[in-house]
Amino acid sequence: MKSPLAATLSLLAGLAIMAGSGQLLADPIASSAKPLALRSIMKDLGKNAQAITEGISHEDWPQVEKAALLIADHPQPPLSEKMRIMSFAGTRIGKFKSYDGETHDAARTVAKAAKAGEGEGVILAFQKLQTACHNCHREFRKPLIEHFYEGR
Numbered sequence: 001m002k003s004p005l006a007a008t009l010s011l012l013a014g015l016a017i018m019a020g021s022g023q024l025l026a027d028p029i030a031s032s033a034k035p036l037a038l039r040s041i042m043k044d045l046g047k048n049a050q051a052i053t054e055g056i057s058h059e060d061w062p063q064v065e066k067a068a069l070l071i072a073d074h075p076q077p078p079l080s081e082k083m084r085i086m087s088f089a090g091t092r093i094g095k096f097k098s099y100d101g102e103t104h105d106a107a108r109t110v111a112k113a114a115k116a117g118e119g120e121g122v123i124l125a126f127q128k129l130q131t132a133c134h135n136c137h138r139e140f141r142k143p144l145i146e147h148f149y150e151g152r
C-alpha cells in the first residue's frame with residue numbers, strides 16, 4: 001500500500017496534468033485552437049464603432065447610419081456556441097443578454113439620429129452605445145477569455 005504522502009503526491013501530479021491540459025476548469029471543447037465566432041463579431045463591432053467616430057468628424061451622416069445599422073443587426077454566433085456561452089455565464093446570462101440588448105437599442109438610436117442629420121443626437125446616442133459595450137467588457141471579457149482561451 002502507498003504511504004499517505006505518496007498517494008497525495010500522485011493525486012497532485014494527476015491534478016496538475018489535468019489542469020495543464022485544461023480539463024479542470026475550462027470548457028471541454030475549448031481545447032480546439034479555433035477562436036469563438038464571438039471574437040470576429042466583436043472585431044467587426046470595433047470597426048463599425050470606428051466608422052461612426054470617423055463619420056461624426058466628417059459629418060458624414062450616411063456613413064454613421066450605415067455603420068450603426070451594422071452594429072444593430074450584427075450576426076450572432078452559431079447556436080452551439082451560444083450554448084457554450086450560456087453555460088459559461090450561468091446565472092449571469094440575463095445580464096450578458098441585457099448588455100447585448102442595450103447595444104442593439106443604442107445603435108438603432110444612433111442610426112435614427114444620423115438619418116435625421118442630428119449631430120448632437122448622434123453623439124448622445126453613441127455615448128450610450130459605447131457605455132453598453134464597455135459595461136459588458138468590464139464584467140465579462142476577462143472571465144470569458146480565461147474560460148475559453150486560457151484554460152488549455
Ligand code: HEC
Nearest residue numbers: 039042043045046049096099100103132133136140141144
Ligand atoms: C454582451 C457582451 C458584449 C457587448 C455588449 C459588447 N462586447 Fe465586445 N467583447 C465581449 C467579449 C466577451 C469579448 C472578448 C471576446 C474574445 O476575446 O474572444 C469582447 C471583445 C471585443 C473586442 C476585441 C476583439 C479582439 O480582437 O480580440 C472588440 C474590438 C469589441 N469587443 C468591441 C465591441 C464594441 C464596439 C461593442 C459595442 C458596440 C461591444 N464590443 C459590445 C463582449 C461584449
